[in-house]
Amino acid sequence: MNENLYKLRQILLEQREWPLLYYFKFIVPNDKTKIEAVKLLFLDPSRIEYKTSKDIHYIGISCKQYMPDADSIIEIYRKAGLVEGLIAL
Secondary structure, three states: OOHHHHHHHHHHHOOOOOOEEEEEEEEEEOOHHHHHHHHOOOOOHHHEEEEEOOOOOEEEEEEEEEEOOHHHHHHHHHHHOOOOOOEEO
16 A cells, blocks of 8 residues: 555544545546546446546546445545546545
8 A cells, every 4th residue: 555545544544433425536637438447436426526627638527425434445546546647636
């Protein structure tokens, strides 16, 4: 686990109430395959919001989703890290 995910996990483990409504936000290149890969990370695609950058080269993807525990959140970030060019915010 990389250092940033480790730190995030430590912060999440301090949360006392689970499930937790967590806000994911990613920026990906405007490529259909990459956008679809991010969509597949979430159980409820109806909650996903998209915003195109001014130059239309990138898409902001955000989703609020109830997560059962810290490790579930970390797992989404791990999978997201496999999408080339993705930036997690």
